[in-house]
Amino acid sequence: MTLDLARWQFALTSINHFFFVPVTIGLAFLTAILQTAWHRSAKPEYLRLTRFFGTLLVINVAVGVVTGLVQEFEFGMNWSNYSRLVGDIFGAPLAMEGLVAFFLESTFLGLWIFGWDRLSRRVHLLAIWMVALGTVLSAAFIMAANSWMQHPVGYVISKATGKPQLNDIWAVLTNPVFLWGYLHVLLASLVTASGVMLAVSAWQLRRAGGFTRQAGDEVPQAAQDERTAIFGFSLRLSLVVLVPAIILTLFVGSELGVIEARYQPMKIAAAEAQWTTCQPCSFSLFQIGGGNNDHTPTQIIQIPHLLSLLATNSWNGKVIGLTPLQRQYVKKYGPGDYVPNVFIQYWAMRVMAYIATLVFLLGIWGLWLMRRKTIARARWFLFAATWAVILPFAMNTAGWLLTESGRQPWIVQGLQLTRQGVSPSVTFSDVVISMVAFGLLYTALGVLDAVLMIRYSRKEIAPVPAAAGTDEHGGTRVPSMLY
Amino acid sequence: MTLVSFWFAVIAVVWTGFFILEGFDFGVGLLHAAAGRDEAGKRAAINTIGPLWDGNEVWLIVAGAAMFAAFPGWYATMFSGFYLALVLLLGALMARGISFEYRGKRDSAAWRNTWSGLMITGSVLVPVLTGVALGDLLHGLPIDASHEYTGSFWTLLQPYGIFTGVTLLVICVTHGATFLALKTTGPVRDRAVAIARRSAPVTALAVLAFALWTHAIAGKGLLINPVEIIAVLAVLAASWLVYAGLEGWAFAATTLAMATVVLSIFSELYPRVMVSSTSPANNLTIHNVASGSYSLKVMTVVVVIFLPVVLAYTAWTYYVFRRRLSDKDFVRPQSTAPQQQAHQQAH
Numbered sequence: 001m002t003l004d005l006a007r008w009q010f011a012l013t014s015i016n017h018f019f020f021v022p023v024t025i026g027l028a029f030l031t032a033i034l035q036t037a038w039h040r041s042a043k044p045e046y047l048r049l050t051r052f053f054g055t056l057l058v059i060n061v062a063v064g065v066v067t068g069l070v071q072e073f074e075f076g077m078n079w080s081n082y083s084r085l086v087g088d089i090f091g092a093p094l095a096m097e098g099l100v101a102f103f104l105e106s107t108f109l110g111l112w113i114f115g116w117d118r119l120s121r122r123v124h125l126l127a128i129w130m131v132a133l134g135t136v137l138s139a140a141f142i143m144a145a146n147s148w149m150q151h152p153v154g155y156v157i158s159k160a161t162g163k164p165q166l167n168d169i170w171a172v173l174t175n176p177v178f179l180w181g182y183l184h185v186l187l188a189s190l191v192t193a194s195g196v197m198l199a200v201s202a203w204q205l206r207r208a209g210g211f212t213r214q215a216g217d218e219v220p221q222a223a224q225d226e227r228t229a230i231f232g233f234s235l236r237l238s239l240v241v242l243v244p245a246i247i248l249t250l251f252v253g254s255e256l257g258v259i260e261a262r263y264q265p266m267k268i269a270a271a272e273a274q275w276t277t278c279q280p281c282s283f284s285l286f287q288i289g290g291g292n293n294d295h296t297p298t299q300i301i302q303i304p305h306l307l308s309l310l311a312t313n314s315w316n317g318k319v320i321g322l323t324p325l326q327r328q329y330v331k332k333y334g335p336g337d338y339v340p341n342v343f344i345q346y347w348a349m350r351v352m353a354y355i356a357t358l359v360f361l362l363g364i365w366g367l368w369l370m371r372r373k374t375i376a377r378a379r380w381f382l383f384a385a386t387w388a389v390i391l392p393f394a395m396n397t398a399g400w401l402l403t404e405s406g407r408q409p410w411i412v413q414g415l416q417l418t419r420q421g422v423s424p425s426v427t428f429s430d431v432v433i434s435m436v437a438f439g440l441l442y443t444a445l446g447v448l449d450a451v452l453m454i455r456y457s458r459k460e461i462a463p464v465p466a467a468a469g470t471d472e473h474g475g476t477r478v479p480s481m482l483y
Numbered sequence: 484m485t486l487v488s489f490w491f492a493v494i495a496v497v498w499t500g501f502f503i504l505e506g507f508d509f510g511v512g513l514l515h516a517a518a519g520r521d522e523a524g525k526r527a528a529i530n531t532i533g534p535l536w537d538g539n540e541v542w543l544i545v546a547g548a549a550m551f552a553a554f555p556g557w558y559a560t561m562f563s564g565f566y567l568a569l570v571l572l573l574g575a576l577m578a579r580g581i582s583f584e585y586r587g588k589r590d591s592a593a594w595r596n597t598w599s600g601l602m603i604t605g606s607v608l609v610p611v612l613t614g615v616a617l618g619d620l621l622h623g624l625p626i627d628a629s630h631e632y633t634g635s636f637w638t639l640l641q642p643y644g645i646f647t648g649v650t651l652l653v654i655c656v657t658h659g660a661t662f663l664a665l666k667t668t669g670p671v672r673d674r675a676v677a678i679a680r681r682s683a684p685v686t687a688l689a690v691l692a693f694a695l696w697t698h699a700i701a702g703k704g705l706l707i708n709p710v711e712i713i714a715v716l717a718v719l720a721a722s723w724l725v726y727a728g729l730e731g732w733a734f735a736a737t738t739l740a741m742a743t744v745v746l747s748i749f750s751e752l753y754p755r756v757m758v759s760s761t762s763p764a765n766n767l768t769i770h771n772v773a774s775g776s777y778s779l780k781v782m783t784v785v786v787v788i789f790l791p792v793v794l795a796y797t798a799w800t801y802y803v804f805r806r807r808l809s810d811k812d813f814v815r816p817q818s819t820a821p822q823q824q825a826h827q828q829a830h
């Protein structure tokens with residue numbers, strides 16, 4: 001029971017944390033792009049957009065940081081046996097993340113928010129790029145750590161302690177699961193943040209176009225046109241980022257699948273509910289029934305050869321089924337059930353892939369409207385793009401379920417079972433108390449963040465600060481965004 | 484110095500860095516209402532740490548992660564043993580962190596007062612709880628032969644630990660007040676000085692008692708730890724400097740006092756990292772909980788390269804934001820103050 005609850009806690013807190021992470025990674029990058037555009041062209045609308053989306057970034061970072069704190073503490077709190085066993089290897093990237101990435105991100109974000117009128121324009125631009133670099137580096141270290149749990153490399157089992165010990169840091173940092181997984185996460189972050197920018201811009205355009213106007217809400221035509229022009233730009237920017245990002249996410253994800261099939265064959269076999277070995281293997285669009293106790297679900301619409309392609313990159317590739325894999329694992333690791341939750345694997349994989357396809361189609365629709373130059377008036381597209389903001393978040397969550405649930409029953413593939421990793425000294429009631437506390441805190445944070453994000457997304461974009469004047473560098477003097 | 488001793492020193496230094504830097508922003512957080520009084524003054528106070536607090540908090544993250552990486556057994560026993568205290572600590576850190584970012588995001592007195600309340604609560608709880616935790620490491624806790632904590636939440640609250648927490652809290656108050664005095668002008672500065680004058684003697688007494696108690700707990704007889712002597716001298720100097728009106732020197736003295744108080748715990752602890760009250764044989768030491776030497780070497784390279792870089796850009800940040808803030812910069816209505824334009828909307 002304590003184990004289950006500790007698992008639920010880790011799953012819920014990390015899923016929640018990852019609502020904020022990709023927005024931070026992607027939006028820091030997009031804000032940096034906007035500010036660079038302003039720096040190069042000196043067009044005031046780029047400055048206004050930089051500050052508008054920068055405010056959303058800051059609101060979002062606050063929650064991302066505090067929920068990340070919980071993650072770091074949770075390893076020791078709920079998983080002390082795990083920490084004791086693998087800290088030698090897993091701890092190193094975590095410490096590097098703090099030292100190399102978090103300091104960079106936090107310090108330069110402070111400089112960026114408060115430094116508008118204290119730094120030269122060039123240095124201030126550098127600050128937002130440093131923030132973006134910090135987020136990307138932090139993702140690198142934590143993904144290296146996570147990938148080591150999926151596919152442990154670069155260690156030996158110490159003769160003295162019987163514990164794994166790091167003996168090759170480069171192996172950890174060039175772990176193929178890490179390289180592809182990291183790229184996958186970065187691209188998904190771009191998809192998420194450009195999805196947010198797209199939704200906000202679309203909402204603003206609907207507002208400007210009068211599609212969502214309420215009674216008595218009269219705004220002069222000139223202001224409407226200005227709003228359309230400004231958010232038309234951010235809409236186009238978001239689409240230009242979104243479409244290549246989602247295409248690459250799909251390709252990299254499929255390559256990651258091939259790599260995982262090599263090191264974690266259970267994960268991929270379970271994602272297709274493939275109990276028997278097949279060659280070539282087809283991919284089913286849906287199934288009825290299924291799960292760990294139903295080995296013969298009704299598969300609907302089978303696409304021949306697709307699973308072979310996804311899992312092995314070859315037309316006639318062989319995928320070993322769950323039943324023979326289970327037999328192999330028992331022989332290797334002793335008695336036990338080594339099959340992950342097949343229902344979760346099967347559906348997480350599909351939800352992720354289908355949503356990605358939807359996002360791709362939406363992006364293509366947007367690009368087509370952009371080409372026809374009718375996007376700012378495209379009522380249905382703008383409506384769809386606004387609501388599509390939930391898609392990347394659902395996609396990311398499904399992706400993480402696929403990865404993490406597919407590793408079960410292992411906490412570190414082949415080295416430690418999840419149930420062996422839990423803290424012996426922590427009682428059931430301890431975990432209940434923390435679960436309730438985190439539940440309340442995260443709900444409050446989530447509501448607050450959502451309320452503020454929506455509120456600030458719907459604000460009219462602030463003008464270039466009126467009292468600006470010129471600074472000593474000859475540029476526009478832009479006041480800081482104070483607390 | 485062996486590699487494990489070096490890493491013990493790194494962790495002691497990171498904890499010290501955390502308390503020096505985040506220490507004054509705990510102080511500012513808990514004093515912002517008292518020193519600021521009205522909305523403009525409160526905002527002036529909060530904005531003195533606005534660009535800094537987030538980076539300061541990273542020291543705590545690095546302290547935890549460095550313990551995890553260098554001494555996994557320490558991290559595992561401590562974090563699972565201090566379970567409920569850490570839940571409370573995380574709640575306090577969350578409330579505090581969010582309050583800075585969100586307090587000014589709505590123009591409503593009730594909204595701002597709520598966040599101010601959370602900011603104060605969080606800024607009191609975090610130093611107290613981390614102080615209790617550090618005190619507990621030295622005092623000793625029930626730990627069995629397999630390095631598992633066998634006590635409950637209440638076992639953590641032994642008098643020495645609580646007093647360590649209280650001592651760190653009062654240092655934070657004085658340290659924060661001297662920081663505010665240094666970073667503001669006008670009435671906020673005057674009130675910060677007045678607070679520092681009242682809190683500094685109390686802090687001096689607390690640190691003196693803490694030094695004696697720590698010495699007694701460590702049980703090393705007449706051999707007095709020089710770090711504890713410096714702590715007492717620094718805090719006495721701080722009291723005198725606060726009254727002499729030497730703001731910069733006063734802040735330097737509270738910084739030194741904070742550093743030596745934290746370091747006195749770690750220096751008495753060495754080479755142990757967690758004392759077992761069950762049996763000295765169960766003590767966690769740098770030798771029985773450390774990572775392998777390869778891992779420590781890799782991290783040594785990283786720390787030797789990046790810590791100076793971090794210190795350099797942190798110092799530069801403090802230089803960029805060296806200017807004193809005045810409550811006049813934060814007076815509403817917004818249209819008269821250029822700084823407000825960022826939040827002002829075109830409605």
